[in-house]
Amino acid sequence: MGFVDIALIVLIVTGAIYLLYRSIWKKRGYCSGCSSSGKCR
Amino acid sequence: MMMPNAARTLAAVETASIRVAVAGNPNSGKSTLINSLAGTRLHVGNWPGVTVEKKEATLDHRGRSIALIDLPGTYSLSPYTEEEIIARDFLVHDRPDVIVDVVDATNLERNLYLTVQLLELGIPVVVALNIYDEAEKKGYKIDVRAMEIALGVKVVPTVATRKTGMGDLLEAVTGATAKGSRNVPRSLNYGEDIEAAVQKLTADVARRHPALAEKYPERWLALKLVEGDHHVLAEANLSDADSLAKDAVGHLKEAHGEDLESLMADARYSLAAGLTREVLKRPAVKTTELTEKIDRVVLNRFLGIPIFLAAMWLVFKLTFDMSKPFVDWLDGTINGPFTRWVETLMGFLHGPEWLVSLVTKGVIGGVGFVLVFVPVIFAMMFFITFLEGSGYMARAAFVMDRAMHSMGLHGKSFIPMLLGFGCNVPAIYATRTLENPRDKALTALLIPLMSCGARLPVYVLFTGAFFSAQAGMVLWSLYVMGIVLAVLVGVLFKRTLFRGESPVFIMELPPYRMPSGRSLAIHTWEKGKHFLVKAGTYILSVSVLVWFLLNLPWGVENKKDSFLGKAGSAIAPVFAPLGFGNWEASSSLIAGVIAKEIVVGTMGEIYVKEIEKKPEGPAPTFFEDLREIGTSFAASGKEAFSNVFSTFGIASLKAEEKEGRATLRSVIGKTFTPLSGYAFMVFVLLYMPCVVTAVAFRHEFGTWKWFGVAFVYQTVLAWSAAFVIYQGGKLLGFGG
Amino acid sequence: MMNLAMLKPGEKGRIAKIGAIGPLRRRLMDMGVLVGEEITVEKIAPLGDPIEITVKNYNLSLRKKEAEGILLEATR
Numbered sequence: 001m002g003f004v005d006i007a008l009i010v011l012i013v014t015g016a017i018y019l020l021y022r023s024i025w026k027k028r029g030y031c032s033g034c035s036s037s038g039k040c041r
Numbered sequence: 042m043m044m045p046n047a048a049r050t051l052a053a054v055e056t057a058s059i060r061v062a063v064a065g066n067p068n069s070g071k072s073t074l075i076n077s078l079a080g081t082r083l084h085v086g087n088w089p090g091v092t093v094e095k096k097e098a099t100l101d102h103r104g105r106s107i108a109l110i111d112l113p114g115t116y117s118l119s120p121y122t123e124e125e126i127i128a129r130d131f132l133v134h135d136r137p138d139v140i141v142d143v144v145d146a147t148n149l150e151r152n153l154y155l156t157v158q159l160l161e162l163g164i165p166v167v168v169a170l171n172i173y174d175e176a177e178k179k180g181y182k183i184d185v186r187a188m189e190i191a192l193g194v195k196v197v198p199t200v201a202t203r204k205t206g207m208g209d210l211l212e213a214v215t216g217a218t219a220k221g222s223r224n225v226p227r228s229l230n231y232g233e234d235i236e237a238a239v240q241k242l243t244a245d246v247a248r249r250h251p252a253l254a255e256k257y258p259e260r261w262l263a264l265k266l267v268e269g270d271h272h273v274l275a276e277a278n279l280s281d282a283d284s285l286a287k288d289a290v291g292h293l294k295e296a297h298g299e300d301l302e303s304l305m306a307d308a309r310y311s312l313a314a315g316l317t318r319e320v321l322k323r324p325a326v327k328t329t330e331l332t333e334k335i336d337r338v339v340l341n342r343f344l345g346i347p348i349f350l351a352a353m354w355l356v357f358k359l360t361f362d363m364s365k366p367f368v369d370w371l372d373g374t375i376n377g378p379f380t381r382w383v384e385t386l387m388g389f390l391h392g393p394e395w396l397v398s399l400v401t402k403g404v405i406g407g408v409g410f411v412l413v414f415v416p417v418i419f420a421m422m423f424f425i426t427f428l429e430g431s432g433y434m435a436r437a438a439f440v441m442d443r444a445m446h447s448m449g450l451h452g453k454s455f456i457p458m459l460l461g462f463g464c465n466v467p468a469i470y471a472t473r474t475l476e477n478p479r480d481k482a483l484t485a486l487l488i489p490l491m492s493c494g495a496r497l498p499v500y501v502l503f504t505g506a507f508f509s510a511q512a513g514m515v516l517w518s519l520y521v522m523g524i525v526l527a528v529l530v531g532v533l534f535k536r537t538l539f540r541g542e543s544p545v546f547i548m549e550l551p552p553y554r555m556p557s558g559r560s561l562a563i564h565t566w567e568k569g570k571h572f573l574v575k576a577g578t579y580i581l582s583v584s585v586l587v588w589f590l591l592n593l594p595w596g597v598e599n600k601k602d603s604f605l606g607k608a609g610s611a612i613a614p615v616f617a618p619l620g621f622g623n624w625e626a627s628s629s630l631i632a633g634v635i636a637k638e639i640v641v642g643t644m645g646e647i648y649v650k651e652i653e654k655k656p657e658g659p660a661p662t663f664f665e666d667l668r669e670i671g672t673s674f675a676a677s678g679k680e681a682f683s684n685v686f687s688t689f690g691i692a693s694l695k696a697e698e699k700e701g702r703a704t705l706r707s708v709i710g711k712t713f714t715p716l717s718g719y720a721f722m723v724f725v726l727l728y729m730p731c732v733v734t735a736v737a738f739r740h741e742f743g744t745w746k747w748f749g750v751a752f753v754y755q756t757v758l759a760w761s762a763a764f765v766i767y768q769g770g771k772l773l774g775f776g777g
Numbered sequence: 778m779m780n781l782a783m784l785k786p787g788e789k790g791r792i793a794k795i796g797a798i799g800p801l802r803r804r805l806m807d808m809g810v811l812v813g814e815e816i817t818v819e820k821i822a823p824l825g826d827p828i829e830i831t832v833k834n835y836n837l838s839l840r841k842k843e844a845e846g847i848l849l850e851a852t853r
Contacts, residue, residue, distance in 0.1 A: 005393055012399070013589060016582040020635075023578035024733050117807035151809060151835050303795075306806040336820070345823040439822060439829065439838050 058099070058106040059218050062132060064159060065143030066152050067114030070171040072096070073560055074143055074201035075111050078211070083563075088113075088127050093473075102211040110137065116151070118158045120272030123473075132162055133257060139217045140166045141210070146176035146183060146198070149321050153313035156192070163258040165217040166194045169210055173198040182322040191316055202557045231264075231308040239263045268305045332553045336436065345440040352433070353520065358513030360420040361501070362684035365512075366677035367416035368501065373673060375409045378666035399588050402646055407584025410645035411576055411638045414498040415569070421494065422463060422568040423561065430556025430564070434459065454484040458527075461491030462520075463568050464575075465730060469737040483534060485738065486751055489730040490527040492520050494572060495637035499725045502641055506706045507715040515719070519726055526727070526758065538750075575636065579733065583635045584642050591628075591646055600647055605632065619724065619760070620717030620767040630724070636731045648708045716775045720767040727759035781844040782828070784818040790849035791815050797846045809833035810847065 065071040076083060079098030088095045096111035112131060113124035120126060132140065142159050144152040159166055168188070176183065188196045195213040199206035230236060242263040247254045253262065257273075265273040339348055380401050387397045428434050438455040454475065461468035468488045475481040500516055508515045590605035600606050601624055609628030616622045616630075625647050633640035713721065729752045730738070738748035784790060792814050795802055809832045810816070819836065820829040826841045839847075 005395070008393075008396065009589075012585060016585040020579050020582040020586070023582070024736050117803075119803045119807060121803050148835060150833055154807070154809075302803060303806065303812070306803075307811060310809070310811055340820050340822070340829065343823065439827065 058108050059139060059214065060108050060110065060135075060137040061139045061141055061214055062110050062112055062135075062137040063141045063143065064112045064128060064132075064155070065114060065169075065171075066116055066145060066148075066155060069114070069143045069145040069148075069152060070201045071111065071114055071143040073557065074141075074169060074171060074199065075109060076560060076563060077201050077204045077207055079109060093124060093127055102215060105215050107211065107214065109141075115155065117155060120270050126272065132159075132164065133261070137164065139214050140164050141169055141214065142166055143169045143171050143201075146170050146173045146181065147179060149183070150310075150313050150317040153316055154309055157309045157312050160192065160194075161258070161261045161264055163260060166192075167210065167213045167217055168192065168194060168196040169201075169206070170196055170198045171201055173206070174200045174203070180323070184320045184322075188316070188320045191319065202560075231305075231312070235267065235304070235308055238267055242266050264305065268302050332432075335553055339433075339436050340439060349437050349440050350521070352428070352437075354513060354517045356421070356424045356428070357516045357520065359685060360417060360424060361504075361512050361516060363681045364416035364420040365501075365505075366680035366684070367674075368413055370673050370677040371413045371416065374670050375405065375413060378670060379409075380405055381666070382663070395592075398592070399585070403585055403588025404581065406645045407587060407639070407642035408576055408581050410642050411498060411580055414501060414638075414641075415572065417497050417501055418494050418572045419565060419569040421497070423565045425459075425462065426561055426564040426568065427556060430554065430560060432553045454480060457484055458488055458491050461488040461493060463494055464571060465489055465491065465493045465734045466737045467571075469734060469741050472741065482742070482747055483531065485741070485747060486534065486754075487527045487531050489734060489751055489755060490523045490530065490727065492523045492726055493637070495575075495731065496725055498638055498641040500722055502644075502706060502709060503713070503718045503722050506709045506713070507718045519722060522723065522762075523726055526762075530754065530758070575638070579636060580638055580642065583632065583639050584646070587632050587639070587643050587646060605643075615760075616724075618768065619763040620720045621713060621724075623712060625712060626721060630728070633725070634729065634732060636733055637725060640725060644709070716767060716770045720763040720770075723766055724759045724763040727755055727762055729755050729759075779849045781816060781818070781830070781839070781847040781849060782841050784849075786818050786820055789815055789817045792847060793850045794848040795846065796848060797843065801843065805843075805847075808837055809835055810837075816847070816849070 063071060063075055075096055075098065079096075079100060083096055083098045093113050094111075096109075098109045100107050100109070110131070112128040115122070115125045115128050118125055118129040118132075120129075131137070140159055140162070142156050144156060156166070156168060170183065170185065170188075173183075183198075185196050185198060195217065197206055197210045197213050199210055201207075231239075239260065240263075243259055246259075246262060246266075262273070338344060341348075383401060383405065384397060387400065392400075428437075441455065454472075457468045457471035457475075459468075460471050465488055468491065469485050472481045472485045472488075475484060500519060504512045504515050587605060591600050591603045593604055594602075601610060605628045606624055608631055609624035609626075612631065613622045613624050613627040616627060621627075625644065628647065629640045629643040632643040709718070730748065735745075735748045735752075738751070739745055778793075779790065781790065792810065792812050794812060795805060795810065797805060814832055817831045818828060819831055822828070822838075827838045828841060828844050829836060829838050830844075831837075
């Protein structure tokens with residue numbers, strides 16, 4: 001379980017959580033035509 | 042486009058982009074027209090602050106850039122519905138260069154009612170006389186030239202479904218903006234009295250509120266004041282609207298006695314009717330339309346509902362039969378060759394073992410299992426799109442309305458609920474169109490009972506394992522259960538939480554049409570694309586997280602002892618009376634809280650050891666793999682074809698074992714029984730809305746309250762229903 | 778006074794007065810339901826409600842309650 005492994009894990013998990021957050025909350029899971037950053041309102 | 046005219050040079054005008062607003066009645070073929078003009082350049086979005094769709098496209102015509110903006114379909118520009126307000130606000134404040142008015146040639150008078158109102162705005166108009174082919178078929182003769190003279194604008198016959206007249210239309214549009222063009226719409230005469238009032242009002246406004254005269258088209262503003270349009274009055278902050286209007290309008294009121302809104306509506310219709318009489322020659326004999334003939338059966342008092350149910354069953358059967366072979370093909374390809382390639386690739390990159398496992402079992406296992414059902418989703422969306430486009434959906438709404446009415450629901454609620462069958466999330470947002478907050482909340486509460494596309498993978502998996510011979514029937518039973526329960530719950534809610542008046546219901550029934558292949562393809566893709574996007578985003582991320590939860594603490598041998606496994610085991614007893622009190626099912630349900638597709642994805646990850654392929658002999662080469670993929674795809678196609686034809690015979694769903702490889706389906710067969718499998722499906726159908734839907738509730742209602750209500754009632758309902766089915770089934774001897 | 782809800786499928790009438798007010802009234806008018814227009818009842822839904830009517834060559838669905846608000850001259 002090298003350092004590289006741990007770093008990779010942290011990266012992947014953070015990435016997954018971020019993707020989750022962004023796709024569900026920010027983009028309301030489905031929002032066609034909204035800007036890619038910031039709130040949809 | 043905000044620059045004052047004087048600042049533009051001639052050269053700039055000649056090359057500037059032309060902004061075209063596309064208006065027209067619903068069902069006038071407006072969407073088809075835009076699709077025909079814009080093709081793949083179409084961009085679908087939302088009008089700011091609402092969920093009404095906004096389609097835009099930019100195209101080039103003879104060197105001029107044309108920007109098309111699709112306005113919501115409306116019958117009028119009254120200030121009462123959201124669609125109309127969006128349309129008129131855009132026209133009045135954003136001031137497009139040209140308006141294309143899409144008119145249904147088979148319904149001239151009705152459509153001209155809107156045309157007349159568009160002309161009031163003083164913006165150049167081009168009329169697209171659409172559905173021209175059907176008008177001709179009916180024997181109508183329309184004097185296009187006379188129409189142009191009467192309206193003062195260019196009229197172009199079009200057949201959007203065949204892309205006829207598109208070139209002429211674009212010519213007319215560019216021509217309308219050319220300097221010196223005579224395309225200034227005639228100020229149609231609404232009769233002496235009204236015109237006199239308009240004149241006086243125009244003068245008054247110019248004198249007392251000069252700022253307003255800049256902001257709004259002159260004539261339009263005056264007409265709105267005559268009507269007493271509350272939206273304009275509020276917007277313009279006209280506090281002395283009464284005194285303004287009183288002088289000018291007092292006469293009118295005295296002379297005509299009725300409310301002025303009716304008066305104006307009458308005046309507009311008179312114009313529309315008069316115009317129609319002048320330019321349209323109907324055939325002497327009225328042919329009984331095919332639409333009427335069909336409706337006589339479909340909307341029959343006694344046959345209506347059974348026909349609707351039969352139609353639904355047919356949709357499910359066809360969806361299943363057609364997509365099943367491709368599902369198997371995808372399953373085989375993803376878990377076979379594709380996984381092998383990824384493994385080989387990662388081997389080259391010397392990826393650590395755990396990473397390989399994450400990618401193959403976590404990502405491919407999780408997301409892959411969900412993607413395997415893409416054919417089902419697309420097939421279903423295709424049939425739903427077909428029903429919508431052909432006009433049958435409106436009939437379904439009509440037939441189901443009484444049921445909806447007893448729940449205190451609007452016919453308008455039908456649309457969001459229908460969307461719910463694709464995905465609950467946009468359906469919740471679509472409740473925006475229900476102005477009454479009571480309707481809105483009630484509809485939203487019932488939407489999660491409309492079985493969404495995410496639950497399909499679960500159904501297909503279990504149905505394939507246990508009910509292959511009666512797949513269509515079982516699927517149908519689940520969907521119908523959702524609907525029936527929605528009615529019951531709706532009635533219950535109406536009696537308790539939502540006491541009050543029943544709302545208004547007016548819906549139109551468009552004539553039956555054969556939807557064009559093009560529009561079918563585009564709309565099916567739009568709906569199906571959503572599923573793919575979901576897969577690539579939150580399903581992917583959750584699959585990754587689930588993998589971690591299933592494989593931590595690090596090095597855990599039996600998945601049952603992982604974090605997720607422990608959580609599942611803890612909750613499992615709750616499900617014991619329902620027949621699936623095992624940790625695998627519980628863990629999957631827990632993960633499925635995020636999005637219901639994940640139930641299947643998680644099961645894939647949990648059972649992955651059992652379904653790991655034991656390679657026999659040397660692994661096939663890349664090219665052998667490719668060839669295999671190709672031939673099996675072709676085989677799937679053939680099978681799908683034969684399935685559809687045998688639809689009216691026996692359902693043909695075979696639970697296959699590919700080359701002795703254990704599939705998820707067969708593993709399911711060992712841990713569930715048909716009865717517990719069905720109970721499980723019912724539970725998945727009914728239990729809480731997924732997190733994504735929860736967020737939609739929050740976003741749409743500004744509070745978690747309604748999600749909370751949904752969560753509670755649904756979970757109770759799910760548990761109870763599964764309990765009744767499982768225990769009841771056992772009692773009746775269907776086995777445990 | 779005769780109202781729309783009293784008609785049976787196939788029967789016609791001429792509109793004498795629209796009893797509704799506000800948005801509903803405007804919506805009805807926008808759809809062609811105007812005083813003086815001829816209106817025909819095509820069908821009544823399986824459970825009695827809504828009612829499908831034709832006015833100005835267009836098909837519409839109305840609730841029984843709304844139909845009751847549309848008063849007709851005596852014409853058969």
